[in-house]
Amino acid sequence: MQIFEVLRRPLITEKSARLQDNGVYVFEVAEGSTKPQIKAAVQAAFKVEVTAVNVVRVKGKMKRMGRGYHMTPDWKKAMVTLKPGDKIELFEGV
Template sequence: MENIIKQPLLTEKMTALGELRQYAFAVDIRANKIQIRQAVEKHFDVKVLSVRTMRYKGKRKSQFTKRGKVEGRRPHWKKAVITLKEGEELDLLEAS
């Protein structure tokens, strides 16, 4: 699994948590906390204090077409919230 970190999550809540040295990323659904920690430390050159992960099911979506109702689902995804050690900082706008 080379590409563990897919993208940073830049929401209003996550921007506010940046002051507490917490940052969120969408990560590969198969990645565990150890792999996520190593990927963040290698990619951003920082020290990680803790990793919390959450798994989300994809939302159901439906669309009405000429042939009737087409139903589908968005893909499942995983979010990781990273807390950095004291004195470490991460600027996601420049890094991504």
């Protein structure tokens, strides 16, 4: 897997915004990615030093669509802890 295929998108939620104050950033990552691949991808993309990577597999849910139901896909998220003093600017100019 290529280094830039690992990171899908940053997850911007209220909880992840609170975690950013402690140097923890949350990303949606590719299903087959491993912790070392995620660490290398974040370090290459944002030029920061990663100290820890925690991974969670999020199960899909049943959702209603008209008269029927369908299952949303499973996905994987990673919580990346940076070295104190490092920062990722997810929003330019904010």
